[in-house]
Amino acid sequence: MGIENLDHYSQIILSLAALVMLSSFIMLAQGRLLRLVFVFAVQGFMLVSATAIAAYSFNNPHLYISAAITLALKVIFIPWMLRRHILKLNMHRDVEALNNKTAIMMGGASLVVFSYYVLHPIMQNSSMVLLNALSLSLAVILLGMLLMISHHQAIAHVVGFMSIENGLFFAATVSTNGMPMVVELGVAFDVLVAAVLFGIFFLHINSSIDSLDVDKMNRLNEVDQ
């Protein structure tokens, strides 16, 4: 069956899935850190709305709680913290020179095709149309990895890591109606701890190599060359 036979809630969830993927692409092309963090917050917000709609349409109240946790962590707290770090380290004026942006984007598009190709056999046996969104969440995960590979700034790496987590969360929401509450709380707590630890690491990296460009870490040698 095609999309026109689904109810409006499923259509909205699928559209939001597509928009989450689009935001991953926008992050991939973004050279300014403040904007990167903003797009990350928007991605989190779309994830929250998709979860809330899923909670309502599947009549699954515990998804409201995970939506609320995501809202507090990924839309408000982590972007706020990253923003504060960027401003404090005076990096908001830097524009990261991304080499070969077009090739990265096209690579991202082929990752989307790849994740669809990988998940196609599973979807054939599945009756849930929403499993379609699973391939998109796999794409979001892979795009997050691509973001970490293509950017040099440590903060961009953190954003890529968090967007991988977004993809996992979305996959859990659409395919199994959310993880068990214990797991969800554990993951949320882990993300929170990771965010704080990253903040400490930023300060340390910045004080030792005077930059957050991880490529410069290659210069750190025991022996002077």
Next chain:
Amino acid sequence: MNVLFAIIQTLLFIALAPLLAGWVKWCKCHLQNRRAPSLLQPYRDLIKLTHKQPVVSKDASWLFIIAPYIIFSTTALAVSVVPLLAVDLPTASSADVIVLVGFLAFARFFLVLAGLDVGTAFGGMGSSREMTISAMAEPAMLMAVFTLTMTASTTNLSFAIDHVLQEGLVLRPSFIFSLSALMLVAVAETGRIPVDNPATHLELTMIHEAMILEYSGRHLALIEWASQLKLMLYGVLIANIFFPWGIAETFSLSVLGYGLLAIMGKLALLVVVLAISETLLAKMRLFRVQEFLSFAYLLGLLGMLSHIILEAAH
């Protein structure tokens, strides 16, 4: 009867295009805290230009003189294919959306030739820039259009719009993507900010204006009118494909009047969006246009992918 209606609709389209351009200017002026010229100012400009004597360089060939007429008539033909008030157009069934893109490419080809013809530096520069941009914009536009035609399983605009109408409100992720791709392409193709600045006085940053620098009088009027037509054509395409509600499905007078009101309302809203984005954005460097258009292509590609991934029957 239907053919007569198609002719009337095309004439109406041509007559309304300067009004739309005036509305764009009005919105932009008010957003930028300037006093706006009257909505009818583009009409006055066109009349003024037709009364002036055209000055043609002694080095210009016949191509330079004939080009404005070809550009205007091809754009008018392209316009006649697009359903404005009513879905069921006899002209729309004779030419599909690929022909429409072809008409626009044909008009652009002659504009570029005319820019090269007089041999000024700016004309050649503008022509080369225009060709660069169009070479990148066309695949993106076709990608966005193919998504629509795959959904409706027809390349005919009338049938496609009818399909969207009959289906009712279906939220398609692929339409969101192709809508944004088509908007980006429309900005590039009609020469608006951030790709080109239609009101610029700096020859070095011009694209469209650089090609028509040598034109004056009624030739200039025809070219200006054609570019206003093109702006309206893209607006009508976006409005009627993605939000076709309100378009007339029968030929009764009241339904047609309602259709006219609907399309004018939709275009007015669309122009407000355009004016806001033009006020917020700055013109980008020429070498960044490539990134802008490859992003549009990516959006079109994602639209097609999500049509296949998310919407197709399994």
